[in-house]
Amino acid sequence: MKIKVRKYDLASKTVATVIIALIGLMFVLPLFWMISASLQINGDIYKYPFQWIPTLPRWENYAEIWNSGEVPLLTMYGNSIFIVVFTNLGIMFVSILAAYAFAKLQFKGKGIVFSMFICVMMIPSQVTVVPRFLLFKDLSLYNTLWAVILPALFSVTSIFLMRQFFMTVPDSLLESAFLDGAGHFRILTQIMLPLTKPTVASLLIMNFVTCWNDYFNPLVFLPSKKYYTVSLGIQYYYTQEVPSTNLTMAMSVCAILPVLILFFTCQKFFIESITSSGVKG
Amino acid sequence: MRRKQDTLTAWLFLAPALIIFLVLIVYPIGLSGYASFTKWKYTAGLKGMKWYGFQNYINIFKDINFSSAIENTFLYVLITVPISILLSLIFAYLLNNKVFLPKTLRLFYFIPYIANAVAIATLFQSWFRTDGLINNILSIFSNDTVGLKWMTDKNLCKIPVMVMLVWTSLGYLIIIYMGALQNVSSDLYEAAEIDGASKTKQFIHITFPMVSQTTFYLIIVRMIAVFKVFVSVNVMSMKNPARYNTSIMVEVYNTAFSKMQFGKACAEAWILVLIVLFFTAVQFVGQKKWVHY
Numbered sequence: 001m002k003i004k005v006r007k008y009d010l011a012s013k014t015v016a017t018v019i020i021a022l023i024g025l026m027f028v029l030p031l032f033w034m035i036s037a038s039l040q041i042n043g044d045i046y047k048y049p050f051q052w053i054p055t056l057p058r059w060e061n062y063a064e065i066w067n068s069g070e071v072p073l074l075t076m077y078g079n080s081i082f083i084v085v086f087t088n089l090g091i092m093f094v095s096i097l098a099a100y101a102f103a104k105l106q107f108k109g110k111g112i113v114f115s116m117f118i119c120v121m122m123i124p125s126q127v128t129v130v131p132r133f134l135l136f137k138d139l140s141l142y143n144t145l146w147a148v149i150l151p152a153l154f155s156v157t158s159i160f161l162m163r164q165f166f167m168t169v170p171d172s173l174l175e176s177a178f179l180d181g182a183g184h185f186r187i188l189t190q191i192m193l194p195l196t197k198p199t200v201a202s203l204l205i206m207n208f209v210t211c212w213n214d215y216f217n218p219l220v221f222l223p224s225k226k227y228y229t230v231s232l233g234i235q236y237y238y239t240q241e242v243p244s245t246n247l248t249m250a251m252s253v254c255a256i257l258p259v260l261i262l263f264f265t266c267q268k269f270f271i272e273s274i275t276s277s278g279v280k281g
Numbered sequence: 282m283r284r285k286q287d288t289l290t291a292w293l294f295l296a297p298a299l300i301i302f303l304v305l306i307v308y309p310i311g312l313s314g315y316a317s318f319t320k321w322k323y324t325a326g327l328k329g330m331k332w333y334g335f336q337n338y339i340n341i342f343k344d345i346n347f348s349s350a351i352e353n354t355f356l357y358v359l360i361t362v363p364i365s366i367l368l369s370l371i372f373a374y375l376l377n378n379k380v381f382l383p384k385t386l387r388l389f390y391f392i393p394y395i396a397n398a399v400a401i402a403t404l405f406q407s408w409f410r411t412d413g414l415i416n417n418i419l420s421i422f423s424n425d426t427v428g429l430k431w432m433t434d435k436n437l438c439k440i441p442v443m444v445m446l447v448w449t450s451l452g453y454l455i456i457i458y459m460g461a462l463q464n465v466s467s468d469l470y471e472a473a474e475i476d477g478a479s480k481t482k483q484f485i486h487i488t489f490p491m492v493s494q495t496t497f498y499l500i501i502v503r504m505i506a507v508f509k510v511f512v513s514v515n516v517m518s519m520k521n522p523a524r525y526n527t528s529i530m531v532e533v534y535n536t537a538f539s540k541m542q543f544g545k546a547c548a549e550a551w552i553l554v555l556i557v558l559f560f561t562a563v564q565f566v567g568q569k570k571w572v573h574y
Contacts, residue, residue, distance in 0.1 A: 017380040020372065024389030027448070030404055031392065033414070037407070046412045098298035107291035113299070120306055122561045124509055126530055127550040128309035130316065130543050134323065135309065154301040184290045213397045215512050220538065234399045238406075239519060245407050252400030259395050267388065270395070274456045 031256070038062070038250035045245050061250045065237070071225050073254060076233040079222075083148055083229060084211045090153040091207055092200065099162030100188050104174065121156040129220055136221065147221035148229075152211065158203050161276055165199045166192060202273035205266060209259055230255035317547035330544070337548035346524070347549060350532040353439060357528065358507045361446040365503055366496060369451050373458035374488055387455060394452030401445060402516035406432060409441040432517065438526045445513045450506070454499055461495035462488065494568070501564040505557050529553045 032052065037045045039057040066073045101107070102114060132151060136142040141150070169192060177187050193200075215231040222228065228236065234255055237248040263270055315330075317337055322329035341347045372390060376383045393401065408414045409431035420427055431437050465488065473483045489496075511530040518524045518531065529549065537546035 013380060016375050017382070017386075020375050020380050020386050021389075023372070024386050027389045027393055027451075030401070030408075031396070033408075034400070034404055045407070046410065048412075048417045050414055050417070094297045094301065097294040101291040101294040105287045105291040105294070107288040110291070113295065116307075117302070120302070120310070122558060123310060123554055124505075124557055125306070126509060126511075126533065127313050127547075127554050128306060129533075130537050130546055130550070131309035131312040132305065133537070134326065134543075135305075138326070150301065151305045154298060154306060159298065184287075184294075209395050213395075213399075215397075215399050216534075220534075231397060231399045234397065234403055235516065235519075238399075238403045238516070245403075248403050249407075252397065252403060255397045255400050259397070260392070263388075263391075263395055270391070271456055274453060275460050 034249045034252055034256075038246055038253050040246055042243055042246045058246070061246050062254075065233075065247055065250050065254070071228050071233055071236050073233070073251075075226065076228050076230050077254075079145060079227055080212055080229040083145055083214075083218075084208055086145075086149050087152045087211045088204055088207050090149065091155045091158050092203070094153050095155060095158035095162050095203075096188070096193070096196075098159050099166055100184070100192065102159070102163045103166035104169075104171075105184070117156050117159065125151070126216070129216075133220060142221060143224055143227065145222070145227060148214070148217045151217070155207065158207065161199060161203060162196070165196055169195060198269075198272070199276075201266070201269045202276060205262070205269045206273035208262065212255075212259060313547040313550060316544050317551050319544045321542075321544040321547075323541060323543045333544060337545045338552075341545060341549050341552070346527060346535075347529075347532050349525070350527045350529045351552070353526060354508060354510065354528045356439065357443060357446060357510060358504050361443050361450075361507055362500060362503045365447050365450045365454060366500055368447070369454035369499075370458055370489075370492070370496070372451065373455045373462055374484060376455065377459055377462045383459075387459070390455050391452035393449045396449075398449065398512040399516055401449060402513045405441050405445050405513075406517050406520060433521050433523070435523075435525045438517070438521060441517060442510070442513050442526050442528075446507060446510065450503060454503070457495060457499060458492065461492045465491040497568060498564070501560055504560050508553065508556055508560075529556075 033050070036050070036052050036054055038061055039054045039059065040051065041058060044051065044054075102110065128151075132147075133142065136147045141147045173191060174187055177191055182190070213231065214229070215235075218227075218229045218232050219235075222232065225236070230251070234248060234251045237244050237251050240247075318333055318335070319330040320333040320336070321331075376387050380386060410416075411428055411430055411432075413431075415431065416427065416429055419429070429437060431441055469487050469491070470483055473487055478486070509530055510528045511534070514526055514528045514531045515534065518526055524531070524535075530553065533546050533549045533553070536542050536549055
């Protein structure tokens with residue numbers, strides 16, 4: 001049904017657009033501030049009024065964090081990328097197999113395992129940090145990137161979302177493959193997986209962002225500077241004795257930029273990953 | 282289908298998930314539960330645990346830092362959750378068909394949600410410094426605000442944390458609300474229009490009740506997230522050793538990794554778990570009772 005657009009509707013729509021856009025601007029303004037501050041000398045950042053567009057942009061700040069002797073930018077990017085790539089690959093491997101078992105296989109104990117997963121989902125993972133700390137020390141995984149990667153591989157949300165998707169694939173499709181002599185592994189890799197691309201993409205994006213922005217786990221498990229991730233890099237500049245807001249902001253820009261680029265290129269999947277994980281069953 | 286082989290395949294497929302689940306999640310949960318009743322000399326490893334009864338739990342409630350952490354965390358929840366929910370509902374309502382280019386505009390609101398929280402926390406720390414942007418802007422309006430100590434004052438230092446909690450949450454909430462609002466039938470609004478109901482009345486009497494299920498869900502999700510607040514508080518309090526703005530998770534972290542009191546840290550973490558479980562239970566029970574359809 002179509003509602004006729006009346007004149008006052010058009011006017012009120014324009015007013016609403018302007019208001020929403022102005023408020024929306026407040027949400028990106030901090031990013032502009034961040035970029036401006038990252039291009040100034042530290043003393044100028046707290047001068048009044050703030051220079052939103054620096055007259056003499058100081059690109060040397062970026063060179064400084066790039067060339068830093070203790071925490072070179074590339075090392076931190078490398079660590080973060082390593083963690084993100086292996087976490088994501090691992091989550092996909094673990095979740096797709098488990099989801100297929102839950103969605104398409106009949107076996108004893110399915111209900112129990114499934115409800116165990118649900119129960120644990122409610123317990124915040126932070127409670128396990130102390131035992132994990134000791135466990136990883138014992139296994140000599142403490143202060144290696146794997147200490148951050150391994151616990152993240154079990155993602156209940158990813159398993160559930162994949163399972164939900166697999167359940168929508170009709171059993172008849174599987175059965176005809178069975179008749180042709182295909183096993184479960186072949187059905188999964190050759191029939192199911194090609195169908196799951198959109199779901200996988202949403203999950204990858206969701207897990208990429210969580211993983212890239214993670215702070216708590218690297219903070220606890222990665223004390224050496226050579227293993228610093230981008231989040232710890234920001235903290236490094238932030239906690240320097242010499243005030244260096246400009247470098248902190250330059251590092252922040254470097255940490256946010258990859259996520260923003262991804263966001264603007266794959267908006268659709270971002271929104272999808274939110275709506276699908278937010279839907280309550 | 283082929284039953285017997287199915288069982289074997291199923292367990293094979295589940296094996297990776299189960300192994301990580303048991304070793305890195307179930308075992309640590311159990312161990313931390315047990316550890317919360319022990320005094321733990323961690324250098325001696327697992328052997329360093331000595332039964333301590335409820336002493337850790339008694340001690341944490343006598344601990345000034347932890348009591349103020351509980352107090353602050355509840356304050357953060359009480360203040361930021363309603364504000365986040367209300368603002369996001371209003372924005373989502375306006376973004377849904379009330380403005381031009383809704384899909385482009387909502388992107389703005391989404392950015393804080395995906396931006397690195399450490400970056401945002403350091404940025405807010407700069408803005409709320411005595412000589413920072415916030416005080417500069419406030420000084421335009423009034424002279425009384427010169428030199429407000431947002432970061433170090435006992436009470437004021439909680440405000441930057443709350444601003445950040447609201448600011449970073451809206452993107453997610455707006456997306457979910459926009460989806461929910463699209464499911465509200467336009468017939469209802471048309472009927473109200475014919476009856477002469479104003480836009481505000483339509484919002485209160487149609488929109489609000491029709492999305493109550495989503496609202497209830499989002500309130501719980503936000504409450505749980507805010508109860509676990511860590512990044513903003515930890516980063517902002519690094520430059521404020523008194524930690525007046527401390528939260529439960531920040532205390533867990535400090536007890537464990539600054540004071541190395543592992544048993545006590547586990548007890549503190551379990552208080553958080555109990556709080557979160559309580560509100561999850563409320564969600565299960567309450568969903569049926571308080572939600573209009």
